[in-house]
Amino acid sequence: MSSLGKIFNPATVALIGATEKEGSVGRAIMENLLISKKHKIFPVNPNRKTVLDIKCHPSVSDVPVPVDLAIIATPARMTPKNVEECGAAGVEGIIIVSAGFRETGAEGEKLEERIREIRIHPEAGKIAFIYQSGALGTAILDWAINARIGFSMFASLGSMLDTDFGDLIDFLGEDPYTKSIMIYMEGVGNARKFMSAARGFARSKPIIVLKSGRYTESAGAAMSHTGAIAGDDSVYDAAFKRAGVIRVNEIADLFNAAEVLHSKNLPKGRRLAIVTNAGGAAVMAADSLISHGGELARLSDANLKTLDACLPPYWSRGNPVDVLGDADIERYIKAVTACLEDEGVDGVLIIYTPQGAAHPDELARQLVEISTKAYKPVIIVWMGGREVHKAREITIQNSIPAYETPEEAVKTYFYMYRYGRNLQLLYETPAELPVDHAPPKHHLKALIKNIAAEGRAILTEEESKRFLINYGIPITKPYHAKNVDEALSIAGHVGYPVVIKISSHEITHKSDVGGVVMGIDSDARLRKEYDGLADRIKEKTAGAEITGVTVQKMLEGIDYEIILGAKKDRDFGAVILFGMGGSMAEMLRDFSIGLPPLNQTLARRLMEETTVYRILQGYRNRPPADLKQLEQIIMSFSTLIADFPEIAEVDINPLAVSNGKAYALDARIVIDKGAMKPASLYPHLVITPYPTRYIIPWKMTDGTEVLLRPIRPEDEPLEYEMLSHLSDETLKGRFFQIIKNITHEMLIRFCNIDYEREIAFVAEIREGDKRRLAGIGRLIIDPDLKSSEFAVVVHDDFQGKGLGYKLVDMLIGIGQEKGLKEITGSVLTENQRMLKICEELGFKTIHLPHSDGVSRVVMTLV
Numbered sequence: 001m002s003s004l005g006k007i008f009n010p011a012t013v014a015l016i017g018a019t020e021k022e023g024s025v026g027r028a029i030m031e032n033l034l035i036s037k038k039h040k041i042f043p044v045n046p047n048r049k050t051v052l053d054i055k056c057h058p059s060v061s062d063v064p065v066p067v068d069l070a071i072i073a074t075p076a077r078m079t080p081k082n083v084e085e086c087g088a089a090g091v092e093g094i095i096i097v098s099a100g101f102r103e104t105g106a107e108g109e110k111l112e113e114r115i116r117e118i119r120i121h122p123e124a125g126k127i128a129f130i131y132q133s134g135a136l137g138t139a140i141l142d143w144a145i146n147a148r149i150g151f152s153m154f155a156s157l158g159s160m161l162d163t164d165f166g167d168l169i170d171f172l173g174e175d176p177y178t179k180s181i182m183i184y185m186e187g188v189g190n191a192r193k194f195m196s197a198a199r200g201f202a203r204s205k206p207i208i209v210l211k212s213g214r215y216t217e218s219a220g221a222a223m224s225h226t227g228a229i230a231g232d233d234s235v236y237d238a239a240f241k242r243a244g245v246i247r248v249n250e251i252a253d254l255f256n257a258a259e260v261l262h263s264k265n266l267p268k269g270r271r272l273a274i275v276t277n278a279g280g281a282a283v284m285a286a287d288s289l290i291s292h293g294g295e296l297a298r299l300s301d302a303n304l305k306t307l308d309a310c311l312p313p314y315w316s317r318g319n320p321v322d323v324l325g326d327a328d329i330e331r332y333i334k335a336v337t338a339c340l341e342d343e344g345v346d347g348v349l350i351i352y353t354p355q356g357a358a359h360p361d362e363l364a365r366q367l368v369e370i371s372t373k374a375y376k377p378v379i380i381v382w383m384g385g386r387e388v389h390k391a392r393e394i395t396i397q398n399s400i401p402a403y404e405t406p407e408e409a410v411k412t413y414f415y416m417y418r419y420g421r422n423l424q425l426l427y428e429t430p431a432e433l434p435v436d437h438a439p440p441k442h443h444l445k446a447l448i449k450n451i452a453a454e455g456r457a458i459l460t461e462e463e464s465k466r467f468l469i470n471y472g473i474p475i476t477k478p479y480h481a482k483n484v485d486e487a488l489s490i491a492g493h494v495g496y497p498v499v500i501k502i503s504s505h506e507i508t509h510k511s512d513v514g515g516v517v518m519g520i521d522s523d524a525r526l527r528k529e530y531d532g533l534a535d536r537i538k539e540k541t542a543g544a545e546i547t548g549v550t551v552q553k554m555l556e557g558i559d560y561e562i563i564l565g566a567k568k569d570r571d572f573g574a575v576i577l578f579g580m581g582g583s584m585a586e587m588l589r590d591f592s593i594g595l596p597p598l599n600q601t602l603a604r605r606l607m608e609e610t611t612v613y614r615i616l617q618g619y620r621n622r623p624p625a626d627l628k629q630l631e632q633i634i635m636s637f638s639t640l641i642a643d644f645p646e647i648a649e650v651d652i653n654p655l656a657v658s659n660g661k662a663y664a665l666d667a668r669i670v671i672d673k674g675a676m677k678p679a680s681l682y683p684h685l686v687i688t689p690y691p692t693r694y695i696i697p698w699k700m701t702d703g704t705e706v707l708l709r710p711i712r713p714e715d716e717p718l719e720y721e722m723l724s725h726l727s728d729e730t731l732k733g734r735f736f737q738i739i740k741n742i743t744h745e746m747l748i749r750f751c752n753i754d755y756e757r758e759i760a761f762v763a764e765i766r767e768g769d770k771r772r773l774a775g776i777g778r779l780i781i782d783p784d785l786k787s788s789e790f791a792v793v794v795h796d797d798f799q800g801k802g803l804g805y806k807l808v809d810m811l812i813g814i815g816q817e818k819g820l821k822e823i824t825g826s827v828l829t830e831n832q833r834m835l836k837i838c839e840e841l842g843f844k845t846i847h848l849p850h851s852d853g854v855s856r857v858v859m860t861l862v
Contacts, residue, residue, distance in 0.1 A: 004171040007093035010068035017073035018043030125150020129185035152178040166193030172200030179259040196754040202244030206261030238593035266420035269346035272338040273296035274320035276351035282320035285406035297345040310334040328357035347377040360391035401516040464667035478550035490551040498553040559622040561654035573684040581654040603634035645684040648672035688756040701803035722773040735792040775797040777807030
């Protein structure tokens with residue numbers, strides 16, 4: 001069991017500071033511990049013989065059995081000594097609770113009141129609740145208890161000194177009693193760990209976050225438009241989307257979402273059909289739908305004919321479908337069924353008000369029957385009080401979302417829709433570029449180091465555009481001129497019209513100081529504008545070092561201006577911004593944010609989430625932009641950002657579109673002087689790219705050609721094919737039991753991994769035009785990043801050909817590369833072939849007593 005497992009499910013608990021003193025934290029915790037009969041409790045207090053009739057020990061080291069969890073409830077001055085004693089005694093986990101209450105005065109009395117609050121006991125349930133703020137967390141908990149909402153676990157992380165959100169998500173992801181995870185978050189803590197854990201489990205267990213602090217002023221010191229626009233909260237939004245997490249804005253929505261997001265029927269789209277017996281309520285629902293960005297589904301002609309046959313002649317003949325106030329149950333059911341069968345409908349919202357012949361309880365039972373068989377989501381609004389209370393309970397008990405108002409129902413539908421869309425992003429794992437396709441970058445890294453050595457942080461336009469050219473991003477080429485004569489010579493070479501810009505290491509926004517002149521069409525105009533430019537800059541930026549101007553051919557016929565940029569967020573590292581560009585970018589604030597690396601799908605999603613995306617498809621007789629080219633530019637830019645942890649901020653503004661094609665008219669790169677010597681390959685990314693560097697060809701001993709490579713999300717059908725055709729003996733050797741039902745959830749977990757802390761190599765072979773997996777080797781790294789566990793399975797058709805040996809050897813190499821201390825594995829003692837492979841590779845075999853025929857193999861790497 002992991003250390004977190006020992007904390008949350010300890011067999012033995014030592015309470016250091018246990019006491020019988022009324023109003024003390026030691027007594028309150030002792031009483032709470034004694035409520036559960038699952039744990040052996042050992043009070044620890046050198047001043048007492050017993051506590052609440054249980055033998056008390058003078059020190060944790062005197063407890064006669066190994067201690068899984070120690071709870072320290074002593075004054076702060078004694079805490080360090082107690083922690084040291086726990087370490088010496090081999091205690092697995094520690095929880096520290098502050099002490100000092102009534103005896104410290106008024107403040108202590110408040111804390112004593114807090115102890116009484118601790119004694120609340122929520123009902124058991126399947127929702128886990130993790131929070132940071134003790135006061136708010138307790139208030140939410142109290143509210144949930146009054147609403148009779150049950151929990152599988154609730155835990156306050158406090159200051160997250162040692163255990164954070166990522167640790168608990170890892171633990172709860174494996175907890176069979178938890179189906180949804182709710183989080184109240186003030187700060188993410190270790191963002192890489194959070195993203196890794198959330199991405200690992202969001203597919204099988206919805207994670208709902210209420211994040212406070214939506215508005216900050218942290219962008220004030222940014223040197224680029226991107227840095228100023230991409231505030232902290234918008235980065236959190238982007239990170240949650242990429243991790244498959246749904247963000248809510250209100251406390252009540254935490255529980256609403258937690259109850260429905262595990263539904264097997266998530267909406268495929270925004271098109272909602274509304275079936276109602278009250279026109280006013282339907283209008284309210286439609287208004288809410290449109291305000292959330294949804295659409296009233298357009299009913300098909302065939303559906304309209306079906307509805308004509310079952311509804312009165314004067315029905316609305318459209319959506320919302322008004323079954324009218326005198327509707328009976330049959331009319332309701334036929335209307336709902338018709339809408340569920342309409343291909344243009346993504347979900348159905350049913351509104352009932354107490355009127356007509358449809359009794360709510362019986363209607364609820366029949367709606368449950370058709371809803372449980374449907375492949376689209378159904379949400380019901382029971383408007384009213386006592387008359388519809390039982391109907392609401394019937395639907396909720398059958399896992400059909402039910403609400404009191406149309407607004408609540410529509411909001412929940414869109415949480416479900418966004419959750420489904422976020423889950424789609426989990427299947428997108430962009431790859432590193434193969435070595436033979438990667439742009440040459442070492443000379444650019446040398447350039448950055450030289451600039452940093454000069455004491456500069458901001459690259460010139462010419463230097464910045466060197467990076468873009470290298471990564472295949474089209475530019476307008478700038479030529480540096482030290483004086484007006486050089487500027488005239490350049491203009492004569494490139495041809496008029498031209499643009500001139502001030503060249504200075506110290507001026508970041510040239511337009512703001514009048515440092516850009518466009519549309520220069522003659523030598524005379526160039527001389528005049530050159531002199532005027534110099535005068536303006538001297539007036540507005542006194543003391544700034546001016547090195548001259550840049551001259552570049554002016555791009556004519558510009559239809560659209562975009563901004564493409566990146567910055568390092570303090571929590572999530574590098575992020576990419578796309579949106580409406582130009583000098584008004586910061587004011588318009590039409591943008592979306594993505595976390596690199598990005599592939600084609602993620603690049604398109606980044607564009608789709610902006611208003612400018614719709615404009616780019618053609619606006620007021622302007623030709624549409626080449627969206628495929630923009631996707632490629634975004635992907636190339638993402639590769640650039642991934643390759644350079646030394647970059648702090650980048651602006652391409654504007655990325656101008658003329659006659660459909662995009663060109664970078666201006667660029668600015670700011671370097672991070674603290675990242676000149678990266679500690680790892682991608683220290684600035686919270687999502688690790690698909691590691692193409694591990695792809696290698698190989699041959700089995702019989703000459704069969706194999707491609708060994710890391711697993712991909714899209715390998716799910718291949719892994720299913722392999723696992724479902726293994727012999728019982730091979731299945732038992734891998735899973736210690738014979739698994740006949742290989743579920744979609746299992747395969748998602750196997751194929752969608754975080755390459756930072758887990759690696760799975762597949763051995764792919766080709767049989768004609770068909771691809772097939774011959775074997776899989778997996779290494780899962782423990783959260784402490786010191787140890788790991790491996791597992792290997794080889795298809796029966798390919799056993800005895802050296803593949804198992806090769807896969808284990810590759811996993812050992814990964815462990816060495818990541819600096820692990822040891823690799824372990826569990827092998828059936830009867831699986832002598834696997835034990836022999838491990839022995840030949842240098843593993844030591846440990847036959848544990850009472851191990852039920854399982855041997856442990858261990859290799860020390862350090």
